[in-house]
Amino acid sequence: MSSFTFTINGKSTTVTAEADTPLLWVVREHLKLTGTKFGCGAGLCGACTVHLDGKAVRSCQTQVSEVKGRKVTTIEGLSANADHPLQKAWVAEQVPQCGYCQSGQIMQAAELLAKNKNPSREEIVTHMDGNICRCGTYPQIIAAIQTAAKG
Amino acid sequence: MTKHFEKLALTRRGFVVGTGATAIAVMFGTASGTGEAEAAASQTIGTWIKIGDDGIVTLISPVSEMGQGTKTAVPLMLAEDLDADWSKVRVVQAGASNKLYGNPKFNHQQQTVGSYSVTGYYLTMRLAGAQARQVLLANAAETLKVPVAELTTEPGMVVHAKSKRKIGYGEIAKTAKVPDPLPQVTKADLKPASQFRLIGKDTPRVDVPSKVNGTAEYGMDVQLPGMLYGSIRYPEVQHEKVLTVDDSEAKKVPGVVKIVTLPVGVGVIANTVEGAMRAKEALKVTWSKTAPGQTYTQDRVLADYRTIAADWSKPGITMVKKGDADAALKGAAKVLTAEYYSEHVSHVCMEPLNATAWVQGDKVQVWSGNQAPAVMQILASIAAGTKPDNVTVNTMLLGGGFGRRSDGDDVMHATMLAKAADGHPVKLIWNRSDDMMNDKFRPLTVQRLEIGLDAKGDIVGWRHRIVNETYLGRVLPPPVFKAIGMHDVVSGGGGEMNYAVGNHRVEWARAARGVDVGAWRGIAAGYTKFAIETLIDELAANKKMDPLQYRLSLLKDDPRSAAVVQAVADMAKWTEKRPDGRALGLAYSDALNSHTAAVVEVSVDDKTGAIKVHHVWAAVDAGMAVQPKNIEAQMRGAMTFGLGAALREQIHIENGVVQERNFDTYQVMRMSDVPEMTVKVISNANEPTGIGEAGVPVVAPAIANAVAKLTGKRLRHLPMTPDRVKQALG
Numbered sequence: 019m020s021s022f023t024f025t026i027n028g029k030s031t032t033v034t035a036e037a038d039t040p041l042l043w044v045v046r047e048h049l050k051l052t053g054t055k056f057g058c059g060a061g062l063c064g065a066c067t068v069h070l071d072g073k074a075v076r077s078c079q080t081q082v083s084e085v086k087g088r089k090v091t092t093i094e095g096l097s098a099n100a101d102h103p104l105q106k107a108w109v110a111e112q113v114p115q116c117g118y119c120q121s122g123q124i125m126q127a128a129e130l131l132a133k134n135k136n137p138s139r140e141e142i143v144t145h146m147d148g149n150i151c152r153c154g155t156y157p158q159i160i161a162a163i164q165t166a167a168k169g
Numbered sequence: 170m171t172k173h174f175e176k177l178a179l180t181r182r183g184f185v186v187g188t189g190a191t192a193i194a195v196m197f198g199t200a201s202g203t204g205e206a207e208a209a210a211s212q213t214i215g216t217w218i219k220i221g222d223d224g225i226v227t228l229i230s231p232v233s234e235m236g237q238g239t240k241t242a243v244p245l246m247l248a249e250d251l252d253a254d255w256s257k258v259r260v261v262q263a264g265a266s267n268k269l270y271g272n273p274k275f276n277h278q279q280q281t282v283g284s285y286s287v288t289g290y291y292l293t294m295r296l297a298g299a300q301a302r303q304v305l306l307a308n309a310a311e312t313l314k315v316p317v318a319e320l321t322t323e324p325g326m327v328v329h330a331k332s333k334r335k336i337g338y339g340e341i342a343k344t345a346k347v348p349d350p351l352p353q354v355t356k357a358d359l360k361p362a363s364q365f366r367l368i369g370k371d372t373p374r375v376d377v378p379s380k381v382n383g384t385a386e387y388g389m390d391v392q393l394p395g396m397l398y399g400s401i402r403y404p405e406v407q408h409e410k411v412l413t414v415d416d417s418e419a420k421k422v423p424g425v426v427k428i429v430t431l432p433v434g435v436g437v438i439a440n441t442v443e444g445a446m447r448a449k450e451a452l453k454v455t456w457s458k459t460a461p462g463q464t465y466t467q468d469r470v471l472a473d474y475r476t477i478a479a480d481w482s483k484p485g486i487t488m489v490k491k492g493d494a495d496a497a498l499k500g501a502a503k504v505l506t507a508e509y510y511s512e513h514v515s516h517v518c519m520e521p522l523n524a525t526a527w528v529q530g531d532k533v534q535v536w537s538g539n540q541a542p543a544v545m546q547i548l549a550s551i552a553a554g555t556k557p558d559n560v561t562v563n564t565m566l567l568g569g570g571f572g573r574r575s576d577g578d579d580v581m582h583a584t585m586l587a588k589a590a591d592g593h594p595v596k597l598i599w600n601r602s603d604d605m606m607n608d609k610f611r612p613l614t615v616q617r618l619e620i621g622l623d624a625k626g627d628i629v630g631w632r633h634r635i636v637n638e639t640y641l642g643r644v645l646p647p648p649v650f651k652a653i654g655m656h657d658v659v660s661g662g663g664g665e666m667n668y669a670v671g672n673h674r675v676e677w678a679r680a681a682r683g684v685d686v687g688a689w690r691g692i693a694a695g696y697t698k699f700a701i702e703t704l705i706d707e708l709a710a711n712k713k714m715d716p717l718q719y720r721l722s723l724l725k726d727d728p729r730s731a732a733v734v735q736a737v738a739d740m741a742k743w744t745e746k747r748p749d750g751r752a753l754g755l756a757y758s759d760a761l762n763s764h765t766a767a768v769v770e771v772s773v774d775d776k777t778g779a780i781k782v783h784h785v786w787a788a789v790d791a792g793m794a795v796q797p798k799n800i801e802a803q804m805r806g807a808m809t810f811g812l813g814a815a816l817r818e819q820i821h822i823e824n825g826v827v828q829e830r831n832f833d834t835y836q837v838m839r840m841s842d843v844p845e846m847t848v849k850v851i852s853n854a855n856e857p858t859g860i861g862e863a864g865v866p867v868v869a870p871a872i873a874n875a876v877a878k879l880t881g882k883r884l885r886h887l888p889m890t891p892d893r894v895k896q897a898l899g
């Protein structure tokens with residue numbers, strides 16, 4: 019076991035864990051930030067997506083030792099009052115069904131909008147294709163991203 | 170009515186409304202909290218409606234929220250006739266009780282299955298709301314000293330227009346008394362549709378805000394003081410038993426607290442989730458090799474099932490019997506026969522199965538996303554060796570259910586672990602591989618249809634034989650299964666149809682081969698409609714009729730069905746020519762008590778055999794549309810599910826071992842796979858019917874029909890993978 023210090027949602031934190039522990043479990047079960055979800059554990063579904071220094075990464079494929087000294091943002095830290103344009107659009111379009119994939123979807127989409135203010139439908143699909151939604155909310159996700167982009 | 174209710178009915182602050190076997194307890198309260206304490210109090214007294222002094226109306230959701238939107242839709246129906254102010258309505262999840270919360274249309278079982286929620290609770294909710302409103306009116310009349318007849322309501326308040334006085338529900342609640350006798354209501358007292366404020370108005374879902382900021386609580390998210398983590402090493406072949414365990418390596422994994430041999434595998438209890446998962450992988454276990462599943466390889470099973478399907482002398486359960494189909498077939502001028510195959514498909518709920526249990530003495534608490542709280546209560550009690558009454562079930566949000574989460578194996582296994590955890594709560598988490606290898610798949614099914622035609626090509630008799638493994642036979646106690654005539658609507662249902670066919674026989678033959686099966690979104694109709702609807706196209710071709718006209722001719726005495734079929738044809742511009750290399754296919758479904766029709770536009774890559782679906786149009790009549798936009802979303806979601814099962818999803822089992830263990834080999838629909846989907850919701854005054862699954866059955870047959878139109882080849886094997894298409898194309 020070793021200690022790892024990093025920033026999560028703007029606050030510095032230190033956790034004690036095995037170096038190769040997936041960030042996913044550190045976030046969810048050590049830090050109790052359960053908005054980030056476990057879906058496949060293999061980088062195949064995107065449910066566990068968080069931002070690492072602003073870049074969307076799969077937390078199940080990221081070891082805690084890799085985030086030492088870096089900035090992790092989870093769905094809980096995406097905005098102050100759930101008022102990120104994507105979160106507002108997600109409510110307006112009533113995107114979530116079971117909702118389990120949606121933290122990952124929003125974090126993935128946030129990365130897209132941060133670098134591309136006005137993505138085409140095709141760009142949205144390409145960027146989002148690694149995020150599975152078993153409930154099939156894809157059309158609503160596309161609509162919400164477009165709504166958020168329009169501002 | 171229970172004793173408890175009788176007592177409650179006598180108190181000044183509470184009363185019981187409701188019809189039939191469902192008793193709806195109403196309480197006037199002191200200021201209502203909105204949090205967990207409120208929820209807990211509400212659950213212990215079984216109160217459905219609480220009207221607080223502060224005007225907050227707390228309503229119970231008796232059903233599980235797994236994405237279908239019933240946590241909003243069911244309480245909303247009550248709020249409509251109560252004329253509650255929706256902004257002051259709080260919804261809390263019910264505890265486990267068939268008696269208090271059972272679905273009136275599902276044998277009073279508290280199960281969220283078969284698309285029964287809105288339809289099952291519809292009248293109960295509305296009448297209860299209307300009756301509770303009458304009580305409020307009676308109290309207001311006394312306070313304002315006016316006749317009840319002069320009073321009306323606005324959301325959350327009683328209005329006396331004459332004197333321009335208003336009195337809020339919270340105000341009334343402060344001093345409310347239960348009138349004696351209690352006002353009675355009938356259907357005639359329900360609010361007319363023209364005055365609806367909530368039904369049909371697309372009220373935002375109550376669960377959505379929590380699902381965009383990470384606060385929604387699924388079973389997976391439970392955190393308790395002193396909680397440990399559980400992981401179980403399961404046998405590769407279902408139902409094998411542990412012979413020997415070498416846990417020397419596993420014990421070295423940091424965080425491991427205990428390793429226990431369970432009836433279902435080897436359990437690890439650890440103080441971190443990563444420790445539990447790692448230790449589980451480090452276990453060396455030998456297993457028995459005696460389970461019937463050892464010989465299960467799906468091609469072999471399919472061949473077996475084909476023989477059974479063709480042999481009407483083999484005993485089966487009669488699912489539909491109208492007229493005399495056997496005689497009609499004997500006398501037919503021509504008999505058209507076709508066989509259909511459908512492979513196992515997996516639920517893969519986005520949230521892998523999990524459950525948390527806490528055993529303290531003979532008391533057990535369970536937290537789980539489940540579709541059947543009362544079943545969980547029984548299973549946990551068995552695992553803990555206590556009475557069901559000692560078990561409290563906390564039903565959390567479900568990260569998908571799709572029929573998987575009534576079984577309760579997750580809850581049972583978590584309780585087994587918790588029993589060994591010396592008073593600590595244990596959260597059992599399955600990884601994706603555990604989730605898939607222990608899934609209760611949609612049954613592998615062979616169907617044989619034999620249609621007798623007269624000289625004009627009209628149907629004189631219809632025989633349909635369904636062969637697969639039973640679901641209800643596995644989950645129901647044997648005497649209960651026997652009492653329902655072994656009529657397994659999950660495995661062997663779906664043979665019914667609204668088409669005018671006089672002599673109709675559907676038989677289900679159970680053929681157990683050692684692999685558990687379950688209910689999968691759309692249940693049996695997911696495969697029976699594939700057979701029926703593609704055969705209908707063949708019958709149309711045989712009669713040289715357009716598939717649309719042919720269906721309409723068979724539905725001429727059923728205007729609702731016909732209207733849906735016509736509507737979707739109009740949406741898709743059925744008669745308009747398509748670009749070269751593309752064709753349309755149509756299918757209709759009356760499954761799950763709703764009317765659904767879809768048209769798809771497809772093309773086929775004849776080099777690879779890949780089918781591409783370019784557009785889906787769908788029309789649905791599920792009676793009164795309580796939440797129209799949500800119905801559209803459910804249709805899209807269900808059709809996406811249907812697309813997966815039609816084109817791609819398939820579980821292979823080799824000698825009992827499930828081959829697909831994650832999303833790499835088990836490919837579900839992704840964003841880039843989903844075509845444009847246009848949905849029309851036809852709302853009317855009929856009572857609402859099921860919507861969570863109605864979109865599934867129509868997809869596969871519509872695609873197969875379009876491919877037949879395009880290529881002349883009939884596809885009869887699900888999923889219609891490129892390989893199978895290529896084979897059919899020759």
Ligand code: FES
Binds near residue numbers: 056058059065076
């Ligand atoms: S859980 Fe990380 S990608 Fe699926």
Ligand code: FES
Binds near residue numbers: 153519569
């Ligand atoms: S909303 Fe259920 S998996 Fe996406």
